[in-house]
Amino acid sequence: MPEPGRRPLKPLPDELGGTVRDFTEQLRAVFRDRTELNQRELAEALHLTKSPVSRYLNGQEVMPADTFAAFCDVAGLAPRERQRLGRLREQAAEATERERNAPDEAAEQPGQAGQPRQAGRRESPAPSVWCLPAGLHSRAGLVALVAAVAVCAGTFAVVWSGTSGTPDRAGSSAKMTADEPDSSASCRMTRVYRVMREGDILDAGRNDIGDVHTDDIFRLDEAPAGRPYRFRDYGHVAGSRTKGYVDQAKLKSLGSRCVGEGG
Known part of the structure; x- marks a missing residue:
């Protein structure tokens, strides 16, 4: 039977488990059996609003250390009781912290030999060996190859001079924008x-x-x-x-x- 002026606490959700559930259940037991306060009165005693107190008692949030110390004073817990429940609170807080950081740890992908992959670094392809076709090992073949290279070089020089000696930098600018933030941006x-x-x-x-x-x-x-x-x-x-x-x-x-x- 709930005491007059006290509403019964909601059942803890089924998905709440581990040390967080253990700590919350014992916190609720101390609130129920060692105080005569309702949630609003407990919030006033802890200098909080009712909202965070409700979350602590319903397992939505682990009570912070400083608030827990004030709660133990209000409930009149003995030093040994306070120490035992305090260790359980620390374990619950650590479990919550690990769960919160899990997405960040999963996003980090290890590189080769267990080393983290460096952002922006790519492996260089192995150098290839260039071999002359069999037909170019003769003297005539080599002369023909040199002539072809000379024609290509002349064509490239004409195109280069037509652009006033300045190659198109659009691709370079686009790469810089993609890889590095604009230093002028506020x-x-x-x-x-x-x-x-x-x-x-x-x-x-x-x-x-x-x-x-x-x-x-x-x-x-x-x-x-x-x-x-x-x-x-x-x-x-x-x-x-x-x-x-x-x-x-x-x-x-x-x-x-x-x-x-x-x-």
């Missing part, structure tokens, strides 16, 4: 992510200042001095001016891109 290289689940955007003071939505494009920005969160990245959603910290577990890496200063 852009910066940054990590770009796709938002996989909805969540909140927090400022350094743990205030909820906005939200991210599924399929949003999230771009990293240079974070202010200090790092208030261990498992949140600082940046903004493309097209938005709101900058803050978003939970790493909700982001899927799309790699590095050159984006405009206003993007």
Whole structure:
């Protein structure tokens, strides 16, 4: 029977497993048995909004270390209990981090002899051996070959002079554009992510200042001095001016891109 003023927690999803499920189940047990708070009251005690607390208790996100320490204080856990549950929390956080980084690791293809392949480097083809046809081994054959080469050289000189001594550089320019970013373009290289689940955007003071939505494009920005969160990245959603910290577990890496200063 749920206690008055407390709604029962939703069942954990079947796909949630491993240490993340183990930690979430024990976190829920401590919340249920060692506190008399509902989720909103617990959020106030932790100086958070209800949204992240709900995600912690439903296995959508692993509780950060600093929030976990405050939660243990609210629940009155003994040092041994806190240490045991803290180790399980660290294992769950590491498992979530490995799952988040899995797409990046799969994209890296090893080269020969176990060495990573260098971008833009291609193997040179083996040099070929040029042999004279059998008919050109005679003196007459060699004379004919020299004459043909001289005619081709004269034709090439006429074509070259018709272009004012400047060969067509369109192909070269196109290659340069494809291989190298234009140094005159006003852009910066940054990590770009796709938002996989909805969540909140927090400022350094743990205030909820906005939200991210599924399929949003999230771009990293240079974070202010200090790092208030261990498992949140600082940046903004493309097209938005709101900058803050978003939970790493909700982001899927799309790699590095050159984006405009206003993007």
